[in-house]
Amino acid sequence: MLSNIRIVLVQTFHPGNIGQAARAMKTMGLTDLVLVTPRRFPDHEADRLAAGAEDVVADARVVDTLSEAVSDCVQVVGASARLRSQPLPHYDEPDVMAQTLVELAAEDPVALVFGRERFGLTNDEIQCCSHQVSIPANPDYGILNLSQAVQVLAYEVFRAWRQRPDSGYQTPRPSTGPLPTRQQLDYFHAHLSRVMHASGFLTQPHARTEQQLQALFNRAQPNRKELSLLRGLLNSLEESL
Template sequence: MLSHIRIVLVQTYHPGNIGASARAMKTMGLTDLVLVNPRDFPHPEASRLAAGAEDLVDAARVVGSLEEAVSDCVQVIGASARLRSMPLPHFDEPAEMAESLVDHAAGDPVALVFGRERFGLTNDEIRCCSHQVSIPANPDYGVLNLSQAVQVLAYETFRAWRQRPDSGFQAARPAQDRQPTREQLGHFHDHLSRLMQASGFITQPHARTEEQLQALFARAQPSRKELSLLRGLLSSLEPDAEG
């Protein structure tokens, strides 16, 4: 699914931004990079700032127009720092954009489009898109570097993908690392209560000690393995354990 998600950079001025964007992509599992009329590419600075993502830079496709870059895509989302008068659907939140993008990428290519460093995408280029997205930022200084914008939207896309049940990103945790059931927690608290009473630790019948300890363990969220260790500790401290 992630292989269907394309990052398109339009007329990038500084070659270093291509490398930095490739690095941002690779950290989020994205590999398809398309460059529309870059000013200076290939360039050593692009490879240097890729910092381990040189393979994405080397594999980047260079095309002559945005139309060519996205012609096979079913959804094309243009990143824009400012709203336009065009009646395109607009995502105010990157998270909502990412969920829609990942849904469409399940079967077909999609694209995230980023414009020039200085003034972004032109109106004609926006018309090539099916949607727009903005990154919420400080209204007094909402300026993001190109690679920073790529990183933010790539992260949201990766987050939306890995939360899907079919992503396979999070393998099932071993049983011992899973959270205990309510029944298992109940047995633990009963065990703890018996030991505290037998040891004389609880002497006031109306004290909130047990309630406070339950709240403590609820915050701690021990795993099943950790709860088993605690049960073993309690058993070793029981009076009949000495004999």
């Protein structure tokens, strides 16, 4: 599905922006990059700034016209910072656009089109698109560079994809290790209580200090290794008393 989502860059001036856009794509699982008459490509600067996404740069296709780049796409969304006179459907929110693109990409190619660094897409190029999308930003300073715009919209597409039940995506989570048993926790709290009494930390017999600390460790949910570390600390304190 993600392989059917194409990023098209039109007349990119600085080759480094191609590399940075490729990097933004790869972090979001996108690999289909098409370049419309870039000023310089291939170029070492594109590879250098790809920073691990050199494969996306190497596989990029170069074409002469935007029409050629999107001829097989069922939906073409032009990224534009301003509204145009053409009566094209406009996505006010990128996440809504992304949901539609992902649904269509399940069967057919779709494209996100980005214009030149300085002035974006021309009106003629917007006419090659079926829709427009803008990225909401600070009205007093809503300027994003090319790779930032690619990153934002690529992220929205990736988020829409991974929320689909058929994506199979699982958020990577760090391994916490096995949790301690109730008995191990009881031994720890008894050890903690013994050290607190021996050190003179508990001076008010009716205070709820022990219950509060027990609640704290219950919220923290230390694993067995962490609990062993705490027991080692208590042993060290106990020996010094």
